Amino acid sequence: MTTWLKCATPRPKGVRQLICFPHAGGSPSFFHSWAAGLPSYEVHAVCYPGRAARFGEPLPTELTAMAADIAEAVRPLLHDRPVAFLGHSMGAVVAYETARLLEADGHRISHLFASGARAPQLPHPEGPRAADLDDDAVADALVSLGGTDAELLADPEVRELILPYVCGDYRMFDSYVHRPGPVLRCDVTAIAGDADPQVAPSQAAAWAAVTGGWFTQHTVAGDHFYLTPHPPYLLVEAALSPGTVQRTG
16 A cells, blocks of 8 residues: 555455545544444545655645545555545545546545535635745644644644644645536535534535535534544444435535
8 A cells, every 4th residue: 555545444344445634734643543433444544745654755735736646546445345535624625636536537436525624616715825824823823723732833842843744734725726627426525513613604515516416514513623522423424325315505
């Protein structure tokens, strides 16, 4: 397996495979508990360059180019069992772009879960752009969302290690521009916290426009990182069970 994907608990007899895409500044460890929470699935987590086992590699700077590399790493899995994608925040858009590339080549993705993310075709929100902020301001913005441990960033030695990839991801995501093209064929489920300051219900609902498959929207209790205390295992299992998905939004 390439360094792009990490599977902490291989399950060659699992009913399907779920590939998880972390948020900006995230690493595969964010999804470490998901194998236990989804015992019937084989869970893989994407490792972006510059962190975890890939520390020291050049940081990604262009989201769609990174998605193309991930698509190549995913291809071997598509000939085995059904594959679903789940991405959180920036990871939802990376998962979307990866699915677009694979579907364009005739591959089938069974489902895309877009967690804590505005739909990719929406314009950038108002306010300062990441390119205009210094590293401290970028770090503060991410800490305010709850995804980056403030204590870690307060430690000068740890901060020196993680700040480059945290800020690199944030700026890469901020520079992303959606490209027109065919809609996805796979079903899409959008999930967002009811207290998420970054994703309004209408912005999550806009994911319906990127698929010709079934679309479902769920609003759950919590903020931008609702899935840290309450991973949406039941929602994932329900959506992937035949005959349970209904179009909404």
